[in-house]
Amino acid sequence: MSINSNPLYYNSQAFVFLIEQVLLTNTCNETTLPCYCRIIEERKYQKVVEVLEKLVQIQNESSLLPFLIESIYRSLKYCHLSENCITLLENNLDHDDRLIRSISFKGLRRILSKTECTKSQRFQDWCDFTIENLSNAGRRIAKVKTYLDVLKVIVSLEFIDLRKMTMKNGQENLLDQVYLNISKHVTLNRSISTVIGL
Numbered sequence: 493m494s495i496n497s498n499p500l501y502y503n504s505q506a507f508v509f510l511i512e513q514v515l516l517t518n519t520c521n522e523t524t525l526p527c528y529c530r531i532i533e534e535r536k537y538q539k540v541v542e543v544l545e546k547l548v549q550i551q552n553e554s555s556l557l558p559f560l561i562e563s564i565y566r567s568l569k570y571c572h573l574s575e576n577c578i579t580l581l582e583n584n585l586d587h588d589d590r591l592i593r594s595i596s597f598k599g600l601r602r603i604l605s606k607t608e609c610t611k612s613q614r615f616q617d618w619c620d621f622t623i624e625n626l627s628n629a630g631r632r633i634a635k636v637k638t639y640l641d642v643l644k645v646i647v648s649l650e651f652i653d654l655r656k657m658t659m660k661n662g663q664e665n666l667l668d669q670v671y672l673n674i675s676k677h678v679t680l681n682r683s684i685s686t687v688i689g690l
Contacts, residue, residue: 501527502534515543518550525559532566540567541574548576557584561592565599568606575610578603582614585647594648601640619643 501507508531514524516539525547531537544567547560561584564577584596600615622643623633633639 502531502536505536505538508536508538512537512539512543516546518546520547520550520556522556525556525563529559529563529566532563535570537567541571544577545574548574548580551580558589558592558595561595561599565595565602568599568602572606578610578612582612582618585615585618590648594644597644597647601644604640622646 511524511527511531514520515528528537528543532540537543544560544564547563551557551560561581564573564581567573567577578600581596581599584592585600587593587596600612603610603612603615619640623635623639626633626646633642
Protein backbone atom coordinates (compact mmCIF):
# COMPACT_ATOMS: atom_id res chain seq x y z
CA MET A 493 0.00 0.00 0.00
CA SER A 494 1.43 3.41 -0.96
CA ILE A 495 2.02 6.37 1.32
CA ASN A 496 -0.71 8.36 -0.42
CA SER A 497 -3.42 5.81 0.29
CA ASN A 498 -2.39 4.46 3.71
CA PRO A 499 -4.08 6.46 6.50
CA LEU A 500 -1.72 5.00 9.11
CA TYR A 501 1.05 7.29 7.87
CA TYR A 502 -1.04 10.41 8.42
CA ASN A 503 -1.96 9.39 11.95
CA SER A 504 1.69 9.04 12.92
CA GLN A 505 3.16 12.16 14.53
CA ALA A 506 6.62 10.93 13.57
CA PHE A 507 5.62 10.78 9.90
CA VAL A 508 4.06 14.26 10.05
CA PHE A 509 7.19 15.60 11.77
CA LEU A 510 9.39 14.00 9.10
CA ILE A 511 7.36 15.45 6.20
CA GLU A 512 7.33 18.92 7.77
CA GLN A 513 11.08 18.83 8.38
CA VAL A 514 11.72 17.73 4.80
CA LEU A 515 9.61 20.62 3.51
CA LEU A 516 11.26 23.12 5.86
CA THR A 517 14.68 22.11 4.53
CA ASN A 518 13.71 23.05 0.97
CA THR A 519 13.18 19.48 -0.19
CA CYS A 520 9.88 19.74 -1.92
CA ASN A 521 9.00 17.13 -4.53
CA GLU A 522 6.17 15.14 -6.08
CA THR A 523 5.91 12.93 -2.98
CA THR A 524 6.30 15.28 -0.02
CA LEU A 525 3.95 18.09 -1.03
CA PRO A 526 0.98 15.84 -1.93
CA CYS A 527 1.56 14.02 1.37
CA TYR A 528 1.53 17.31 3.20
CA CYS A 529 -1.67 18.34 1.46
CA ARG A 530 -3.22 15.14 2.81
CA ILE A 531 -1.79 15.84 6.27
CA ILE A 532 -3.51 19.23 6.20
CA GLU A 533 -6.76 17.65 5.02
CA GLU A 534 -6.59 15.19 7.92
CA ARG A 535 -5.72 18.05 10.33
CA LYS A 536 -2.62 16.24 11.57
CA TYR A 537 -0.13 19.07 10.87
CA GLN A 538 2.08 20.60 13.54
CA LYS A 539 3.75 23.59 11.84
CA VAL A 540 1.48 24.37 8.90
CA VAL A 541 1.89 28.17 8.97
CA GLU A 542 5.69 27.92 9.06
CA VAL A 543 5.85 25.20 6.39
CA LEU A 544 3.53 26.97 3.94
CA GLU A 545 5.33 30.29 4.42
CA LYS A 546 8.62 28.58 3.58
CA LEU A 547 7.12 26.82 0.55
CA VAL A 548 5.68 30.05 -0.81
CA GLN A 549 9.06 31.76 -0.46
CA ILE A 550 10.91 29.01 -2.35
CA GLN A 551 8.12 28.06 -4.77
CA ASN A 552 9.73 27.61 -8.16
CA GLU A 553 8.37 24.38 -9.63
CA SER A 554 5.21 24.91 -11.60
CA SER A 555 4.42 21.18 -11.44
CA LEU A 556 3.98 21.48 -7.66
CA LEU A 557 1.95 24.69 -7.76
CA PRO A 558 -1.46 22.93 -7.70
CA PHE A 559 -0.48 21.08 -4.49
CA LEU A 560 0.81 24.25 -2.87
CA ILE A 561 -2.33 26.20 -3.79
CA GLU A 562 -4.51 23.35 -2.50
CA SER A 563 -2.49 23.16 0.74
CA ILE A 564 -3.01 26.88 1.30
CA TYR A 565 -6.72 26.58 0.52
CA ARG A 566 -7.21 23.67 2.95
CA SER A 567 -5.19 25.43 5.67
CA LEU A 568 -7.31 28.57 5.48
CA LYS A 569 -10.17 26.58 6.97
CA TYR A 570 -8.25 26.07 10.20
CA CYS A 571 -5.67 28.82 10.59
CA HIS A 572 -4.55 32.31 9.66
CA LEU A 573 -1.80 32.29 7.04
CA SER A 574 0.78 34.90 6.06
CA GLU A 575 0.29 37.66 3.52
CA ASN A 576 2.70 35.80 1.22
CA CYS A 577 0.33 32.84 1.06
CA ILE A 578 -2.60 35.13 0.30
CA THR A 579 -0.56 36.93 -2.37
CA LEU A 580 0.20 33.61 -4.04
CA LEU A 581 -3.53 32.94 -4.29
CA GLU A 582 -4.14 36.45 -5.63
CA ASN A 583 -1.37 36.04 -8.23
CA ASN A 584 -3.03 32.89 -9.56
CA LEU A 585 -6.58 34.18 -10.03
CA ASP A 586 -5.84 34.52 -13.75
CA HIS A 587 -3.67 31.41 -14.11
CA ASP A 588 -3.98 29.45 -17.36
CA ASP A 589 -4.79 26.24 -15.46
CA ARG A 590 -8.45 26.32 -14.44
CA LEU A 591 -7.81 24.11 -11.38
CA ILE A 592 -5.21 26.52 -9.99
CA ARG A 593 -7.47 29.47 -10.83
CA SER A 594 -10.47 27.84 -9.19
CA ILE A 595 -8.71 26.82 -5.97
CA SER A 596 -7.12 30.28 -5.69
CA PHE A 597 -10.58 31.83 -6.01
CA LYS A 598 -12.05 29.47 -3.40
CA GLY A 599 -9.19 30.23 -1.00
CA LEU A 600 -9.64 33.97 -1.30
CA ARG A 601 -13.39 33.54 -0.95
CA ARG A 602 -12.86 31.50 2.22
CA ILE A 603 -11.00 34.49 3.71
CA LEU A 604 -14.12 36.62 3.23
CA SER A 605 -16.02 34.41 5.66
CA LYS A 606 -13.34 34.56 8.37
CA THR A 607 -13.59 37.56 10.67
CA GLU A 608 -10.01 37.23 11.95
CA CYS A 609 -8.47 37.44 8.47
CA THR A 610 -7.65 40.58 6.54
CA LYS A 611 -9.83 40.68 3.46
CA SER A 612 -8.08 40.74 0.10
CA GLN A 613 -8.69 44.04 -1.66
CA ARG A 614 -7.09 42.58 -4.77
CA PHE A 615 -9.65 39.76 -4.76
CA GLN A 616 -12.51 42.23 -4.39
CA ASP A 617 -11.07 44.33 -7.23
CA TRP A 618 -10.80 41.19 -9.38
CA CYS A 619 -14.45 40.31 -8.68
CA ASP A 620 -15.57 43.86 -9.47
CA PHE A 621 -13.52 43.89 -12.69
CA THR A 622 -14.97 40.53 -13.79
CA ILE A 623 -18.52 41.67 -13.06
CA GLU A 624 -17.90 44.89 -15.00
CA ASN A 625 -16.50 42.96 -17.98
CA LEU A 626 -19.49 40.64 -18.02
CA SER A 627 -21.80 43.63 -17.80
CA ASN A 628 -20.00 45.29 -20.72
CA ALA A 629 -20.46 42.03 -22.65
CA GLY A 630 -24.20 42.16 -22.04
CA ARG A 631 -24.48 39.91 -18.97
CA ARG A 632 -25.31 41.73 -15.77
CA ILE A 633 -24.45 40.07 -12.47
CA ALA A 634 -26.09 41.73 -9.49
CA LYS A 635 -24.02 41.89 -6.33
CA VAL A 636 -26.38 39.86 -4.20
CA LYS A 637 -25.48 37.10 -1.77
CA THR A 638 -24.94 34.46 -4.47
CA TYR A 639 -22.87 36.44 -6.98
CA LEU A 640 -19.66 34.80 -5.78
CA ASP A 641 -21.18 31.40 -6.62
CA VAL A 642 -21.57 32.53 -10.20
CA LEU A 643 -18.01 33.88 -10.32
CA LYS A 644 -16.75 30.58 -8.89
CA VAL A 645 -18.33 28.74 -11.81
CA ILE A 646 -16.97 31.20 -14.35
CA VAL A 647 -13.44 31.01 -12.93
CA SER A 648 -13.62 27.20 -13.15
CA LEU A 649 -14.29 27.23 -16.89
CA GLU A 650 -11.65 26.01 -19.32
CA PHE A 651 -11.19 29.54 -20.62
CA ILE A 652 -12.18 32.98 -19.51
CA ASP A 653 -12.48 34.87 -22.76
CA LEU A 654 -15.46 37.17 -22.75
CA ARG A 655 -15.36 37.40 -26.54
CA LYS A 656 -15.89 33.64 -26.69
CA MET A 657 -18.51 33.80 -23.96
CA THR A 658 -20.61 36.30 -25.89
CA MET A 659 -20.06 35.13 -29.47
CA LYS A 660 -23.11 33.67 -31.12
CA ASN A 661 -22.79 30.05 -32.18
CA GLY A 662 -26.08 29.07 -33.61
CA GLN A 663 -29.09 29.93 -31.48
CA GLU A 664 -27.44 30.68 -28.12
CA ASN A 665 -24.25 32.19 -26.82
CA LEU A 666 -21.75 30.33 -24.68
CA LEU A 667 -22.79 32.01 -21.42
CA ASP A 668 -26.27 30.62 -21.94
CA GLN A 669 -24.71 27.20 -22.52
CA VAL A 670 -22.75 27.56 -19.27
CA TYR A 671 -25.98 28.41 -17.44
CA LEU A 672 -27.69 25.36 -18.91
CA ASN A 673 -24.74 23.19 -17.94
CA ILE A 674 -24.80 24.55 -14.38
CA SER A 675 -28.51 23.92 -14.06
CA LYS A 676 -27.95 20.25 -14.89
CA HIS A 677 -25.57 19.85 -11.96
CA VAL A 678 -26.94 22.27 -9.41
CA THR A 679 -30.46 23.02 -8.32
CA LEU A 680 -30.76 26.68 -9.07
CA ASN A 681 -33.22 28.92 -7.36
CA ARG A 682 -34.59 32.20 -8.62
CA SER A 683 -31.94 34.25 -6.85
CA ILE A 684 -29.14 32.68 -8.89
CA SER A 685 -31.13 33.16 -12.08
CA THR A 686 -31.62 36.79 -11.08
CA VAL A 687 -27.93 37.20 -10.29
CA ILE A 688 -26.76 36.12 -13.73
CA GLY A 689 -29.46 38.09 -15.47
CA LEU A 690 -31.30 35.31 -17.29
